[in-house]
Amino acid sequence: MNLSPLSVALVGAAGLLGAGFYGLLISRNLIKIVLALQILAKAALLALVAAGQAAGSIALGQSLALTVLVADTLVAVVGIALGVQVRRRTGTLDVRELSRLKG
Amino acid sequence: MPVLLLLLVAVVFAVQAVRSGSLLASALWLAGVSALTATVLYLFGAAQLAVIELSVGTGLVTVLFVLAINIAGDDPLTPHPLVPKGLAAGCCLLVAGVVAWMALSSASAAAGTFRAADLPLAQMLWQRRGLDMLLQVVLIFSGVLGMLGLLSERRSPLDGGLAEEVAEGRDRDLQRLENQLHEKPEAGQ
Numbered sequence: 001m002n003l004s005p006l007s008v009a010l011v012g013a014a015g016l017l018g019a020g021f022y023g024l025l026i027s028r029n030l031i032k033i034v035l036a037l038q039i040l041a042k043a044a045l046l047a048l049v050a051a052g053q054a055a056g057s058i059a060l061g062q063s064l065a066l067t068v069l070v071a072d073t074l075v076a077v078v079g080i081a082l083g084v085q086v087r088r089r090t091g092t093l094d095v096r097e098l099s100r101l102k103g
Numbered sequence: 104m105p106v107l108l109l110l111l112v113a114v115v116f117a118v119q120a121v122r123s124g125s126l127l128a129s130a131l132w133l134a135g136v137s138a139l140t141a142t143v144l145y146l147f148g149a150a151q152l153a154v155i156e157l158s159v160g161t162g163l164v165t166v167l168f169v170l171a172i173n174i175a176g177d178d179p180l181t182p183h184p185l186v187p188k189g190l191a192a193g194c195c196l197l198v199a200g201v202v203a204w205m206a207l208s209s210a211s212a213a214a215g216t217f218r219a220a221d222l223p224l225a226q227m228l229w230q231r232r233g234l235d236m237l238l239q240v241v242l243i244f245s246g247v248l249g250m251l252g253l254l255s256e257r258r259s260p261l262d263g264g265l266a267e268e269v270a271e272g273r274d275r276d277l278q279r280l281e282n283q284l285h286e287k288p289e290a291g292q
Contacts, residue, residue: 010206014200022191046143
């Protein structure tokens with residue numbers, strides 16, 4: 001079986017996507033959920049660059065992936081800051097407990 | 104072949120990152136995923152993005168995760184997951200398989216049909232994708248402001264020494280009033 005570089009990258013991106021979704025489904029910790037989102041963003045990054053290379057314009061893929069990278073980093077930063085603040089105020093990072101809190 | 108091997112290792116690292124019993128270990132596994140992704144990006148010819156991914160994804164984000172774990176505690180809370188692990192693994196394998204199949208079939212169908220103009224990255228970023236750059240600047244500013252707002256300690260103006268001083272002054276005034284009230288009846292008698 002002769003796989004092209006694009007196919008290899010897309011299979012790898014699908015694998016990372018599966019791992020990220022698995023993390024989102026089984027995690028109850030807010031920080032670990034942010035970590036799973038990071039894995040999902042890595043999959044998107046990889047797919048964009050591979051598609052850019054396959055289209056013959058690696059710069060286009062890189063420029064799109066850079067936007068994803070910036071947005072992904074900001075999601076991580078704000079998510080982590082939110083997690084720290086939630087922990088300070090409620091004493092837990094468990095999303096199940098947080099969904100029960102009222103007022 | 105090296106790309107396939109690196110991606111396989113990256114997927115294993117990613118699974119370890121979400122399955123690990125320690126948040127600190129998860130952050131380190133994630134740093135490994137970022138480093139491997141940066142290597143794959145470099146092998147694909149995206150050298151500039153690989154450097155940014157290596158410095159931001161592997162460096163900055165890992166440091167932030169370690170800082171947050173240090174403040175919030177290393178409790179992964181995984182004994183009773185929201186979705187049973189077997190069901191979650193089955194669903195994710197199914198999704199990954201379907202996505203891979205769709206991507207491979209569309210990639211083979213579209214191969215060679217789309218050719219974008221190949222420009223230098225700087226020209227592509229600042230001329231063709233100028234709006235994206237503007238969006239990134241806005242995102243960075245709003246992210247920094249949001250993080251500062253979330254991490255700042257909101258202190259009451261009467262916190263600390265000032266609050267104690269005000270309380271002492273109030274106690275003194277109350278004591279003086281009480282003494283005056285006691286003295287007046289005695290003076291009347």
